[in-house]
Every structure is written in C-alpha cells, then in structure tokens.
Amino acid sequence: MVSFRSFLTASFVLASATAVFASPIARSSDLSARDTTEELGKRQGGCTTRLQRRAWHTLSDAEKKSYIDAELCLMWRIPQQTGLEASVSRFDDLVKAHQLQSMLVHGDGWFLPFHRLHMHAHERLLREECGYNGAQPYWDEEADAGAFSSSAIFSPTNGFGGNGVGENNCIQTGPFANYTLHTGPSYDNTDHCISRQIDDDASRGSSTENVNACLAEQKFATAWPCIEGSPHSGGHNGVGGEMGNAISSPGDPLFYLHHTYLDRVWWRWQQQSLPARLTDFSGYTTQDRPAGGWIDATLDDELNMFGVIANARIRDVMDVTGDLLCMEYV
Template sequence: MAYTRKNVNRLTRSERRRFVSALLEIKRRGEYDEFVHIHITHNSPDGEHHLRTAHMTPSFLPWHRKLLLELERALRRVDASVTVPYWDWTRDRTANSLPWTDDLLGGTGRRSDRQVMTGPFAYRAGHWRLTDRVTDVQYLTRDLGRARSPIQLPTGDEVEFALADPVYDVWPWNSTVTQGFRNKLEGWGKGRGSVSWHNHNRVHHWVGGVMLGAASPNDPVFWLHHAFVDLQWTRWQQRHSGGRYLPAEPPGARDVQHGRVVARDQRLPPWDVTPAELEDMSGIYRYE
C-alpha cells in the first residue's frame, strides 16, 4: 500500500518529532553520511567528459527520486510512520515560516560564520557534525535569503513555466537547453549570478551555506526541497499523459553527448535501476 508524503506545514507536532528523530538516528548510525557521499560522487558538471547522472542532465529527476527514496527507506527502517515531507517554497517563502522552526530544521545561520545555532541540527546540539563535506567546516551553515545580496524564492508562475512544457528534455541534454521541462525545473539559465538561477537552483542559493555545493544533503532541508521538486515531476506526468523521460535511446557514437547521458532504459548509477523504472511511483508513495 502506498504511503503519503505531506506538505511540511501539515505535519502534526508528533510527525515533526518523529521525522527529526529518525534523521538523527540514521545520522548516528552513519547511514546518513552515505547519502551525502553519493551526491558528492555523482555531482559531475557539463565540462567533464564522463557520464553525468545527478545534474545538468535528463537523469536529474529520476536520480534524485531514487536518492530520496533510499533516504526515506532508511528513515522508515527506524520508524515506519515516517515519510519525507515536502517544502512548498512557492508558498512558505520567508526565513520565519516552516520549515525553519526550532522543533524542525532550525533557522538561518548567525552573521559571523553562517553557523546554524537553533534547532536539532545545530552543531552545538551535539548530534549533527558534518563528516563528508567539501570544506573544513564541521557545522551546518545557512544564509536564508542571502542577507548581503537578497534574492527571492521561485514563484508559482515560475514553476508553471516549467510544468507547461510538454517535452521532458531536448538535445544536447545539458544545462544549456532552453526548452524542455527538466532544465526549466532544474533551473540552469543564461547570464551570470542570480539572473541565471531558476526554480530548483535558486532555492539552493536562497538557503545558502552547505546547500550551495555538492555536499548539499548535509542540510536536511535538501530532502524537503527535492520532495517538492519530485512532486513537480509527478504533476508534469499527470498533466502530459504520455510524456516520457528522454532521451529514449543513447546518443550515437558521433554525438557530442555519447556516453555522457543516461537513456530511458539504461542503468542509472550508482543503482541497478533505469529512469523508465522510476517514472511511476504510485505503488510506493503519493503526495497529499
């Protein structure tokens, strides 16, 4: 029977407590850091010449769907009542709204070093030391809204811009494409700085701190953010019935993207699963 992923603003106090407790437990066991390591390992940009799976590629959505599902399975081994909630950043748009409460994810970082000082994932609480990281900092950092150069979270209209595109992705299957649902949602745009950040990407920049790099899963909000991104893929599938993951076939030997993107029925590293097998999750979970 499929379980339900809820909007974080609809969690009861008990559900918040259970979710946090399960996260802290898999962190204590060392399981959590394995997910951070996987994300770091598969964070390959356009400029590299080997297979891209996690970002700047059609498999951005199924890859993160699988990572999220594996994290959720780890949580449910601790507490079968727990599912990953989603953060609707088109509605809960300030540093004072959910999920930034003391009983859930805590708030923004302090001005001096962006260290998070509140909530269960603050370093001083003693349960959340960053062990797999790309910097020397061992504590969780955030800069909600970018205090020195403020930006706004994406709006519903910006998400709708992605959802309205009936094609999943287009050649050359990377961060430069201007058509296709995948990159409009992932959010690589033209220009430099904040004008080039859209949807998924802009949320990472709005949160700031460790969410800016390959070790972004070190911030638990990563999972709530990607649950909402995953929900958009589900909504796109419902709106465009028959819309499928692309490319359906691997790029040919003379194609510049040969060996660099995962086709619909190819294995999606590091797992033994294909994008096609991840298109329909209705038998496992649903969104409320």
C-alpha cells in the first residue's frame, strides 16, 4: 500500500514500474469535441443560484440520509459510463479518474484545482443521476482533529460506518459495510472491501493550528504545498485503510467530504485577497522532473476527467462562485 506518510517524497515508486499514465492536461486549444466551461455556462444561463456546501455535522438526519442514499445509488444502481478498466459503477468511474492520474495530480500545481473539479464531478453525479437535492458536504476535520475515533461522522446509523476490523480491516457497520471495491488498492484492480484503520494521532494533522499556518501563506506557491501537507495527510492517515492509500483513496466515500474540506481551506485562503487570488496560480505539472525538464503549470491547462464529466481548464475552477462550480461554503 502506498501511504500518505511518504506521499510528498517517494510516494509512487512501487507502482511506477508497471503503471502507464495519461497526462491530465490537453494543451491544445481545440476543444470542439468536448463541452467547454464557456459552453456549459451559456447552456445553464450562468450561475444564478449557488449551491451551499455545509459541514456534515450541521445537516439534519434527513439530509444525511438523502446524501448517503445518493452515494449508494452511484455505487449500486448506476452503471459505469466511461469504459475504463475495472469500472463497474458510476462510483467506480470517479475512483478511476483519480487512480489513473494520481501520480500527476499530487505533489504539483494541479493538486488543488484537480481535486476541486473532482469534488464538483461527484456533486454533479449525485444530483443529476441519483436525485440528490443538496450540495456536497464537507467534514469539519478541525473540530475532530486528534479524536477522529470519536467523531459522529463514523456513526453506523447516520454516518459512514465505523472503523475496520479483522485481518483486512474491513468496515462492518454502516451503509457501506460489505461493499466490494473494484479499483485498487493502489494501481491494482482487485475486488476488496472498504478498509479503515483510524489513527487519532495522525488525525492531528488536520488541526486548526496547521490550517491557520497554511492560511497565513502569502502566495499560492507556498500555500498549496502547505495544504497538501498536514491538513491533507491528517485526514487521509487519520482514517487510514483505503483512505490512507495515495492512489485509490476515493474508494472510501469519506474521501469526498475530506477533499471538500480541503477545498474549503483553499477557498478561505483565496478569500483573504480577492480578486487577486483568483489568478494566483503556480507550480509544475509533475511531481518529478521529466527528462525534458520541468513544465510550468498554467491557468490554461486542461484537467482530464476521463469522461466522467466534461474537462475544464484550471482558470475555470479558480472561483467557486463562478459559472462552472456555482457554489459557496457556509
């Protein structure tokens, strides 16, 4: 298993010898074969009513059930639509979009923009294909940092089920118990359970102190590595198991609440200096230096969603209140 503990150093060494990666970026200006953000905005008439993303603990039991039911719909009722290897359901499609390019959307400038679009994709599928009427919630991990094991989010009745048990650390309570994943662990495609190994000490990475340190950074060039550091690894390693795997972590439905929380941290950072931080973007396009030399990431890079939803340029996900994302955090 590839752990987030080694994520920012030699995180993909074990898998790189056999994996083949497709770049998530299409630098061509010819987008005629795909929906563009501009076309999407025109069809929808722009952003008129923003979705309101709220913390999980503020939702009513009925709202929580509605979200969980929609997630189960993606997992059990809606077949895959991408044709990607080992994908069976729409839930699998989302996992594959992360797995196939994980080496390229971590440890570089694409990390935050890609995951912002990935959360939007998940939100859209819940709403458009499974009848969910709400917005993607986030896990207020700062409130639970250092004590994940006692968090209400792991409730078996109105949460995501509890810790893993047994030899394989499979979860055995809650709505996702006995579910079979088809993608992962890591770059493998092997049927396996959703596993967890909750670690309260590791969850301290999500602390308010660590978040505030990232919010104090003055430029995106230093803010994104900070966010990808402790707050990011705190959530992944604090939950452990499938979530602790840098490649296939979307196999645990908690992934989407975790990364929506991280996206909120980024938006909080952006809000401190608007509109300047809507275009403050930098970094490279890969973790490691390519043979031909480093390539700077740009706002015009296109993020690849592997057909789950339309691709989008980074500049189109910089503003969460814009026509594409059309939401706000409350």
